Amino acid sequence: DYMVPWIPSLGITAGVLVDPLSLFMANIVAWISLLIMIYSIGYMKGEFGMTRYWFFMNLFIGNMLLLVLADNLLMMFFGWEGVGLCSYALIGHFYRDEPKYWVGSPGDKALGVSEEYSPTKAGMKAFVMTRIGDIALLIAIFLIYAFARTFNYDLLLAQIGGPGGWAANLARLGLLLPTALLFFGGPIGKSAQFPLQEWLPDAMTGPASVSALIHAATMVKAGVFLTGRMGPVFFIALSQFNQVSQFFGVIAWIGAFTALLAASQAAVAREIKKVLAYSTVSQIGYMMLALGMAGLSANFLAGYTAGLFHLLSHAVFKASLFLAAGWVLHVAESRFMDEMGGLAKAMKFTSASMLLAGLSLMGIPLFSGFWTKDAILSLSFLGGQYILYGLALITAFVTGFYTVRMLGITLAGKPSKHVEDLMEGGKHPHEAGLTMLIPYLLLAVGSLGLGLAYPFYSGPLTTYIAGTFSSTLYKFPAGISSASALTDLLLLSVSTVVAAVGGAIAYLIYFRKDYVFKTGMNPIQRFLYKRWYLDAIYYRVFVTGLLAASRGLYRYVEQGIWNRLNNTIGRDIMDYSRASDQLDTQVVDRAANEVASYGSRLSNLLRKLQSGVTEQYVIAFAIGIILLLTYMLFVVGAT
The missing domain is CATH 1.20.5 (Single alpha-helices involved in coiled-coils or other helix-helix interfaces)
Incomplete structure (x- = not known):
């Protein structure tokens, strides 16, 4: 921890915390961002506002690194708010509000509320909704400071125990659990978890590179990181007063419910970037479920690393999917999947990238998503949280369904009439330039490579991440599951089969038939398509x-x-x-x-x-x- 005085009169320092967690996250941010920036060179060529674009993209990455490497809550909050500001600017990058940059189908309404969003409106929506969680987070930070007289992570851990510690003083006033829940309000907003999840699907008005950066490397991962950073602190604090299950139970239940909620919406979405956005919300829900299970199970480290490993896995395959989808959007000149189709023949590398990344998203064996998703599901089952396990298992089924559905509608079959019209006008589908193709192809292959190498690096990486807790003498629960190898294999098989069945059903429906979007839907489809009416109700x-x-x-x-x-x-x-x-x-x-x-x-x-x-x-x-x-x-x- 490298510190310098910042506000000496208040004893506040500024510093960089170089520990296993911060290095793990900083590497994900830096490497994924590098590939996205290379992709941007070709993708944004000829667009207006390029100076503004490069400024905010670099500021976005810088703020995320500040958030990750800060050694105290106050510095972290500066990066946290900086990320929010940059997301507002980049989501609304196409501020002229040309219809081609909007999200939502023309004329779509729910409860009389328009479901279409322009870039400026979507940017403002993201800014306002995430501020709700930020207010709760800021209140929690200053409550902690009022009793601990420090923002520093290491000092908070060092001063946590004993009857005179800050946790005991908060608990004496009945404020410890409320403070922890208020703190989690920040990650709920930033990582688009229920009930503040509605901003992310509409944030797709920005360029594809911005979407990839938000979803894979920066903003939505900030909430998961902060939960991971302060999770051990709250675990130690709450364990002194038997309140661990309440706090971590909230995290796990919100994560599991959000995962299913967003996956169900992705299953009927019409726009390719919205499918991926719902998918991100769902996968972040998996990560929150894992971090919640860390406090509910007998093995804190198992849940902790399961969430972080899935964060790594998701960063790789989701960045690949968004970057490839950006090129598909460019070629098809439409955001609607039913106006695509038949692109695989002319775009073999792009299609292969989307297929590899999609299989990882589904959790198919040999891919990174297979190991990390299964670790979360197995932990839920072995931890005795059978309802949470059931929600996660249903989500795995729906994930397999919407992933294959997306691939089938966009890449397989015959070209849509819209694509045929483009071809008649001389605009034929073709591969992206190397500056765009190489980044998402590398990421797709990387998702396979991470899966193949998982048995070799998972153990050492788990031990490395456990070093995050070395500054405390507290011994976290590290019970070993009593499940037999047969039980582990059975759980592994069940999650894989469920995802495969979901994908197989989608294959039969969307690969073998030409897809036509129908405005007439049955009540269940309409309910899901209208986003459970949550956006309209809000x-x-x-x-x-x-x-x-x-x-x-x-x-x-x-x-x-x-x-x-x-x-x-x-x-x-x-x-x-x-x-x-x-x-x-x-x-x-x-x-x-x-x-x-x-x-x-x-x-x-x-x-x-x-x-x-x-x-x-x-x-x-x-x-x-x-x-x-x-x-x-x-x-x-x-x-």
């Missing part, structure tokens, strides 16, 4: 509802009460002013004027005595003397 409650509440407040409170009260008070003050004016004019002013008038008349009378004639003054003087003498002789003399 819009009705938090957008339309708040606007209606604002109008109501304006009409009944602002106008009905305050304006009326102000007008009444104003009229009363005006009446008082008029009465005061009458009093001032008729009484005060008149009295003053009368006194002045009498004074004027008296002065005029006295002025007549001052004639200026000397004879008159002499006569007046003589009369005065006579009167004085008379007074003295008769009055004083008599006395």
Whole structure:
């Protein structure tokens, strides 16, 4: 941990934490981002706003590395908010809002709410929804600081134990579990978990390279990383007060439910990037399930590493899928899968890349996704969380279905009428240039390579990641499963067969028949296509509802009460002013004027005595003397 003083008066430092977890995540961010940036050279050629694009892409990666390598919560939060700001700018990169960059089918509505989103609207939606979780996270961070007097990860671990520790002080006030749950609100928003998952499917308005960066290397993985970073801290803190199962149970249940929720939506989605977006939400749910199971099972490290290994696996195959899908979108000049079809013949390398990455997503043997997904499912079953295991198993089935469905509609069969029209106009499907092809082809092969090498590196990598906890003397549960080899093999087989069955059903439906999008759907399809109506409900409650509440407040409170009260008070003050004016004019002013008038008349009378004639003054003087003498002789003399 390399630290320098930052705010000395508060004892706050800035530093870089180089431990197994941060290095593991930083390498994923750096290498995946490198390939995406190389891809961008060809993909973004000729687009407007390239200076802005490169600036925010590099700032995005820089903020993610700051988030990952920060040694304290405050520095981490700067990177956290920086990632959110960059995502807003990049999702809305095509700010001119040309229809070809929108998401959603024209005219789509749910509960009267439009399901179409322009780039600017989608960027704002992502910014606002993730801020909800960020507020909860910020409250939790300052609650921790208020009791621990530090943001530093290592110091938080060192000061966690004992009756005078910050965890005990929080628990004494009944705030420890609420603080942990508030903290998890940040990852819920940033990693698009229920109930804040609705921003991510609409974030597909940005370039494909942006989508790949958000989904594979940066933003949505930030929530998983932060849960992994603070998970051990909260495990130790909550274990002192028997509250571990409540907190980690929330993480696991939210993850499992989100995984199934998003997978079901991907199964009926019409747009290729939306399928991949729903898939990301679902796979992040798997990661959260694993991190939740870390606290619910007898082996903390098994759940911890299962979540992180799946993060690595997902980063590789999802980046490949998004980059390849970006080229498919470019060739087809459409975001709708039903306007593609038959592209495999002219785009063999792209199709092979999507197939390899898709098989890894499904969890087919030999691919990386097979091992990491199975580790999560097995841990759920062996940990006694059978409902969670059931949800995860159903999700595996649906994942196999929507993956093969996507491949079948876009690559197999005959070209759609839209593609045929393009070909007649001289726009034939073809492979991407090397700067675009090599990155997603390398990633697809990498997903296979990671799967083949998994038995060799999983053990050493698990031991390496366990070094993250070396700064604490606490011994995490490391119980060994009592399951037999037969049970392990059975669990492995069940998850594989379930995914394969889902894929086989999709193969029969979408590889052997030409796909035509139908607006007429049965109730279940409509329910899933409308996103379980969650997006519409959120819009009705938090957008339309708040606007209606604002109008109501304006009409009944602002106008009905305050304006009326102000007008009444104003009229009363005006009446008082008029009465005061009458009093001032008729009484005060008149009295003053009368006194002045009498004074004027008296002065005029006295002025007549001052004639200026000397004879008159002499006569007046003589009369005065006579009167004085008379007074003295008769009055004083008599006395």
